[in-house]
Amino acid sequence: MGDWRGSYATPLGTMEVASKIGASAPFGAVFKSRMRTGEVLPPNAPGRDPIVTRILWLRGLEARNADAYGRGIYIHGTPMERLIGRTASYGCIRMRSWDVVRLFDAVPVGARIECGSQPRALCKARHTGLSTLISQLRFSGSVEE
Numbered sequence: 001m002g003d004w005r006g007s008y009a010t011p012l013g014t015m016e017v018a019s020k021i022g023a024s025a026p027f028g029a030v031f032k033s034r035m036r037t038g039e040v041l042p043p044n045a046p047g048r049d050p051i052v053t054r055i056l057w058l059r060g061l062e063a064r065n066a067d068a069y070g071r072g073i074y075i076h077g078t079p080m081e082r083l084i085g086r087t088a089s090y091g092c093i094r095m096r097s098w099d100v101v102r103l104f105d106a107v108p109v110g111a112r113i114e115c116g117s118q119p120r121a122l123c124k125a126r127h128t129g130l131s132t133l134i135s136q137l138r139f140s141g142s143v144e145e
Contacts, residue, residue: 010091010115011058011065011073017111018059018069020104027097028052028079041079043097053077053097054104058113065115075113076100 021034030039031051041052056075060068071091078084078094093115095103 013062015058021055049080
């Protein structure tokens, strides 16, 4: 956990959703440099682990996470759903496609996201009425060390 360039660590502290990308994309749509490639992957497709379905791009609001936006730290979908909860990304918070779509639809740009170091309550959104949704999702995001 941390926020230094090249670390592949997940930033801690308060961040906000700076932008939302992929609103009309189908489940499993692959993104490269925040643009759809045209490829669509099913859950647990063999091979690589690209960004899929939706992207919530995070901006750090504290000195300790100030580089999050520049590093391209996202909450995003992953086709490797069987790896949720394991270290498997470059500092992003990975979710199942179904869960990231529900979160994307519920969270506005500017919503605060709190990322901590406790394994089961790693990140939570601070937004009116969202705590119920987060608990329903069992926030399946993965935070890498």
